[in-house]
Amino acid sequence: MPRILIVGGGFAGSDLARRLQKGLSRDWEICIYSAENHLVFTPLLPEVVGGAINPLHVVWPIREMAAGVTCRTAEVRKFDLEANEIEYVGPLGEVLKDQYDQLVLCCGLAVKLDIVPGMDEFGWPLKTLGDSFALRNHVVQQLERAEAEPDAERRAGLLSFAVVGGGFTGVEVAGALRDMVSESARLYSRFEAEDIQVTILEGAPRILGPLAERLAAYAHRQLEKAGVTIRVGVQVQSVSSQGVVFADGEELKARTVIASVGNEPQGLLANTPLKSERGRLVVDGEMRVSGQENVYAIGDCAAVPNASDDSISPTLAQFAVQQSKRLAKNLIAESRGKEAQPFSYKTRGMFAALGHGKAVGSPYGFRVTGWVAYLFWRGIYWSKMPSFSRKVQIAGDWISGLFFRRDVVEISTMRTPRGSLQPARPPAEEKPHP
Ligand SMILES: Cc1cc2nc3c(=O)[nH]c(=O)nc-3n(C[C@H](O)[C@H](O)[C@H](O)COP(=O)(O)OP(=O)(O)OC[C@H]3O[C@@H](n4cnc5c(N)ncnc54)[C@H](O)[C@@H]3O)c2cc1C
Numbered sequence: 001m002p003r004i005l006i007v008g009g010g011f012a013g014s015d016l017a018r019r020l021q022k023g024l025s026r027d028w029e030i031c032i033y034s035a036e037n038h039l040v041f042t043p044l045l046p047e048v049v050g051g052a053i054n055p056l057h058v059v060w061p062i063r064e065m066a067a068g069v070t071c072r073t074a075e076v077r078k079f080d081l082e083a084n085e086i087e088y089v090g091p092l093g094e095v096l097k098d099q100y101d102q103l104v105l106c107c108g109l110a111v112k113l114d115i116v117p118g119m120d121e122f123g124w125p126l127k128t129l130g131d132s133f134a135l136r137n138h139v140v141q142q143l144e145r146a147e148a149e150p151d152a153e154r155r156a157g158l159l160s161f162a163v164v165g166g167g168f169t170g171v172e173v174a175g176a177l178r179d180m181v182s183e184s185a186r187l188y189s190r191f192e193a194e195d196i197q198v199t200i201l202e203g204a205p206r207i208l209g210p211l212a213e214r215l216a217a218y219a220h221r222q223l224e225k226a227g228v229t230i231r232v233g234v235q236v237q238s239v240s241s242q243g244v245v246f247a248d249g250e251e252l253k254a255r256t257v258i259a260s261v262g263n264e265p266q267g268l269l270a271n272t273p274l275k276s277e278r279g280r281l282v283v284d285g286e287m288r289v290s291g292q293e294n295v296y297a298i299g300d301c302a303a304v305p306n307a308s309d310d311s312i313s314p315t316l317a318q319f320a321v322q323q324s325k326r327l328a329k330n331l332i333a334e335s336r337g338k339e340a341q342p343f344s345y346k347t348r349g350m351f352a353a354l355g356h357g358k359a360v361g362s363p364y365g366f367r368v369t370g371w372v373a374y375l376f377w378r379g380i381y382w383s384k385m386p387s388f389s390r391k392v393q394i395a396g397d398w399i400s401g402l403f404f405r406r407d408v409v410e411i412s413t414m415r416t417p418r419g420s421l422q423p424a425r426p427p428a429e430e431k432p433h434p
Pocket residue numbers: 007008009010011012013033034035036038039042043044045046074075076077106107108109126127168169266268298299300301315316317318319320
């Protein structure tokens with residue numbers, strides 16, 4: 001049986017697997033390998049950090065989304081383009097092989113933290129479900145530590161959160177975080193909402209570079225009104241456990257530094273002979289990898305030309321999904337002896353949430369702000385959720401947010417000690433990351 005093997009179960013890979021399973025003849029086997037067993041709906045991760053939605057509601061099992069597809073949760077380490085073979089890590093850590101007739105690479109991009117010295121060790125990335133969950137827990141821990149800290153200066157450091165990068169993710173996470181800490185401050189006696197600092201640090205002259213200037217200016221004003229400090233035109237030179245140091249030597253005390261900048265190719269693609277451009281695989285309009293007959297690449301990992309405006313597709317979920325839609329049609333068409341079509345897509349616009357009840361966006365070229373944009377933002381993402389059950393659960397989270405305050409429960413990962421050598425609790429001043 002001929003096989004299509006997909007590497008990566010994110011927006012592009014899961015959607016492609018689902019579409020091929022529905023549309024391709026049963027003579028084909030579709031197999032997807034992904035490092036995690038679920039798709040992460042990344043646009044909602046900032047809301048997980050802000051405690052507005054349940055972490056489990058932003059992920060879906062790939063095997064449920066793409067029922068009928070062979071799903072393997074394993075990391076692909078290598079591929080052999082001559083032998084049409086991949087190597088993956090088996091359950092015991094051993095190297096196993098699998099064959100393909102067509103290979104589709106959808107492994108996204110990895111986070112690159114070492115673009116700033118110290119960020120790798122002390123920064124908090126936001127890419128996976130684990131990142132959002134750990135960061136939300138850490139924020140609650142910082143509030144608890146601040147309550148227990150008698151020294152005002154040390155307390156100020158604990159209550160200071162810096163977000164490096166004023167793009168969509170940075171702005172959204174700062175807005176969500178501000179909402180959460182402001183709402184929770186009433187439960188603590190040693191500090192008030194005004195004592196908590198959330199600062200966005202952006203190197204460019206303004207935040208939200210891809211949005212129109214007027215929308216970005218509105219976002220800037222609204223975030224400042226909500227209590228977020230925004231510093232533009234600043235270069236972060238290093239990060240430490242105490243905060244950040246700027247290029248001019250100035251320091252900002254912040255015991256939590258969130259990294260929303262920096263991408264690099266996944267390890268799998270780092271040492272391949274395949275041609276890449278700015279860290280993304282070079283593909284033709286039909287998304288075939290340059291120089292390869294039976295290898296395709298879509299999503300963030302590929303520089304896919306967009307025939308609608310002759311540009312290279314940005315690294316956005318809406319493009320990853322549209323590319324999977326086109327590639328599925330092409331592969332189905334080719335299996336029936338028909339011609340493939342190039343990828344062509346006109347964006348429907350972009351949105352940035354600024355915390356509860358406020359957003360900015362440009363749907364279909366219109367500029368919208370405030371509640372209207374917020375409802376648009378929620379409506380669009382809600383409609384994109386791949387299962388009815390998740391739609392109901394997310395709607396439930398959002399409705400309950402209108403009536404109830406956010407939880408400050410630290411979801412403890414502490415387990416019952418076994419034997420006398422186990423410490424009851426990790427030390428309070430350990431490094432921010434395990
Ligand atoms: C916090 C955040 C917010 C965002 N908000 C938006 C937004 O509002 N709108 C928007 O359009 N885009 C948004 N994005 C961008 C969007 O998430 C990406 O463009 C999208 O995820 C790209 O899809 P993909 O399938 O190419 O890659 P991914 O979704 O990253 O999926 C890659 C998959 O490959 C797997 N993988 C990687 N390497 C291997 C390997 N060696 N072996 C096996 N599996 C592997 C990974 O586990 C993952 O499942 C956001 C991103 C982040 C981080």
